Amino acid sequence: MITLGTALAFAGAAVAAGFAGVGSAVGVGIAGQAGAGVVSEDPDKFGNVLVLQALPGTQGIYGLLIAFIIVLNLGVIDGNVKDLTTFQGMALFCAGLPMAIGGLMSGIYQGKVAASGIYLCAKRPEETGKGIILAAMVETYAVLSLLISFIMVNGVKL
């Protein structure tokens, strides 16, 4: 039987995966639009462009990670969903929040930096590395969100 707690835990997994996924999707999309423009002028730059476009994609993966761990801990994979108390569920929901919000915003902004990095690589192909580093700076915050979400999820003993 699904208790309110279990439902709240599901909600936590849902927001973590969902919002972080949106962040990555928007970010990768923005970078992809820039990339298409650059490649239309110079198809040889496709490799560099692709690398830069892939950078904002990690937030979605981190969100999936947190969602998966919550779902794993709930026992969904083996088929026996545990009954959680309301407070356990709320704790797991809050544990998913950092990844959700952090992943959403950092993904979008990392996408914008990646798009600018793509324009940088169009003007100066030899400095693509610097564009990659600039985009990777934003990822710090996604990593911090991932970390704290993970520690919080781990801390809820079911």
Place this chain on the structure above:
Amino acid sequence: MLIAMKKATLFALKEDRDAILLALQKDGNIMLISEGDKTQTLEGADKVGDQIAKAKDALKFVDLHGKKDSMFASRLPVSYDSFLHESKEGSDLADQIEALSGKIMSLRNEASTMTSQVDALQPWTDLDIPLEQLAPTDTSVYFAGYLPELEKEAFLEDIKELAAEPIVLKEAPEGRAMLIFCLKEDAARLKHFLKAHDFTDVVFPKRTGLVSEIAVDLTEAARVKNLRADELEAEAKKIAESKAELQLYYDQLTAKEERLANGGVETEKTFYMEGWVRNDRTVQVERAIRSVTDAYQIEFNDPAEGEIPPTEMENNSFVKPYESVIELYSRPQAGSIDPDFLMAPFHFIFFGMMLSDAGYGLVLTIGLLIAMKLVKPQGFAGKLGMVILFGSISTIIWGALFGGWFGLELHPLLFVPMKEPLKMLALCFGLGVLHLVCGMLLKAYMLIRDGDVFGAFCDEISWLIMFAGFFCMAFVPGPVGKYLALAGAAIIVLTGGRDKKGIPARLMGGLLSLYNISGYMSDLLSYSRIFALGLATGVIAMVINTIAQMLMEAGPVGTAVAVLVLLGGHLFNIVINVLGAFVHSSRLQYIEFFGKFYEAGGKAFVPLAIRTKYMNVTK
């Protein structure tokens, strides 16, 4: 370590200049300095530029029409002596291809113009009046054009009262093709109706005969042109097989362009050039010049005050590939330090911890070994490949330690990070502390080397004392730690503001220096990403395995799909996480490590040498 550079000044005779430049290019050890306007570009430099453009276009054309090079095409070897003689065959090929491609393009253009003319004439093919006869007469005029289909009925109604004869032809996208004759007196009223019903005029081409015949003629002519263009393209395909000659020619031209770019400053009979040479290569440079002539004077001097030589790094073969990581960021400034020897082991360790799956490490190692054997990348790409190869070996080690094999948990030699996150975080932070301490020690070394021992003590050693104090407070019982930490903090506060005037300003400066501890804290926290990235790899692998397992329970079809999911999913995971591991390992070096001591902004040392895109010149 950074190689010291010497500045070479050469005086020689102009008649020897070409031979000297050739010898220097073969030797590849001197980077010529341009004096701006005073430097003479040698004769033929512009011509070579045009030739290179022609060769490049020819190569592009050949790539379009010939066989595609496989991804793993290796460079063809060519001896230095053959490289010297400019390939006549290559030059002829370039000319031939230029002519061919020009002809093909003009033929295709003409054919397509004709085809579009035919399309324009399509609605008029039923017209039974030859075009040359279509003209106003003494009493009548005509209008030819398109009327929107919807207006046709209304228009025909309107003109019934006029003495006009409409000839309605085929429908076209622009409307219904129509030819209308009328008496001269009615022309004005007809024009009014035409305007009212959105009639658009059309102008016929100046040809003779019926429209249908003209269309047939044009179609035939276009077909002939296209056929001829096809023939020429087949010819081009044959020429494309001699691609190697063309590539050799291109490489020879680019080497020539580099040689002609800088002829030094000249007088009537002599010239003078300056260049940077590595400290340990001055003998070779002089020998190269002496092999041409003994009428020369060369001097090697240390760089003068204010002159900044380019930077060149030299390391043993384990550390050398990691120069690419520094090159991605910014070369060290001349006279500072090359941190490669410290950076390499940390990069190696961090990469392995971030990828942390021994199965992936194995796949990556084998894959890279095969790829590098086939492609034999040179220069920057070669170094980068080696960095990732070393990283994949590190991955095998850490994967075995953490028990990760393709996402399955097997025999961890150390512990499983997911099960004991705090232990893993402690490991990450411990390594982080080690990394930061190395950075600070490097800075202290640089300061002592430059003679500022007091500065090294106040700015670096003091912090180390304080950190040692914290360490002792946590692990060593007794007040040792507390006193050490307080001592360190005291030194920082008292000496942090030593550049300022007056006791209050100095104390303020000291307190602000102490505030830097927040900077160190955030640097340390950054190392937690090692845990996060390792976790990401492991959990995604687990997800892929779980999905495959669920599919396998659905019968044989499910099993087949599951195999695909496993292969595709793990491959995707490897690619994404190698990118992440490399970028973040490097980022930890650039921001946290280099931030402690690095002086960036070095210029690259690019000597005059034979640099080829396609050929592999053996001396």
